[in-house]
Amino acid sequence: MCSTHREHALSRRAFAGLAAGAALMLTPLRSTASGVIEAMGVTCIDYRLVDDAMRFFDGLGLTNEYDELALAGASLAAVSPKFPKANAAFWDQLAISKNLHHIKKVIVLDHRDCGAYKVAFGKAFAAARDEETAQHAKVMKTLKAKLAKQHPDLEAAFYLMALDGTAEKIAV
Ligand SMILES: [Zn+2]
Known part of the structure; x- marks a missing residue:
């Protein structure tokens, strides 16, 4: 979506009142006619790779066709006992993505030199x-x-990104 469209949508939301605004929050600003998208993309929160992560998903042909979830550590956030609240957030958000947008796949993008991995x-x-x-x-x-x-119905794919923005698929 272009930023102009997004700003326009947001300004319309400002006039729509609190209740309508809340309803809009649950509705994608732009979606396919069926509301069905391909995947949920999971990344770390790391500021160094925000733009690279977006380019990575663009490169998979998923521009505006994936739900985005950023949690420190990406794969680690989902399963590490060190981050129980992130674990809960991951599984909650996955269920929401599945229910709202009928995703077929989870794509996890970890990165090198990850602070969350160092903590864990x-x-x-x-x-x-x-x-x-x-x-x-x-x-x-x-x-x-x-x-x-x-979620046996979901496919899963895993990648590891270097700090230069290049990503390699990890076979697990
Ligand atoms: Zn990280």
């Missing part, structure tokens, strides 16, 4: 690339298994 594991992996990749793959595998159990 007490170690920085940036200097040990293979070890860092393995750590993400292990967490992703845990998430994949939990997704398969709780």
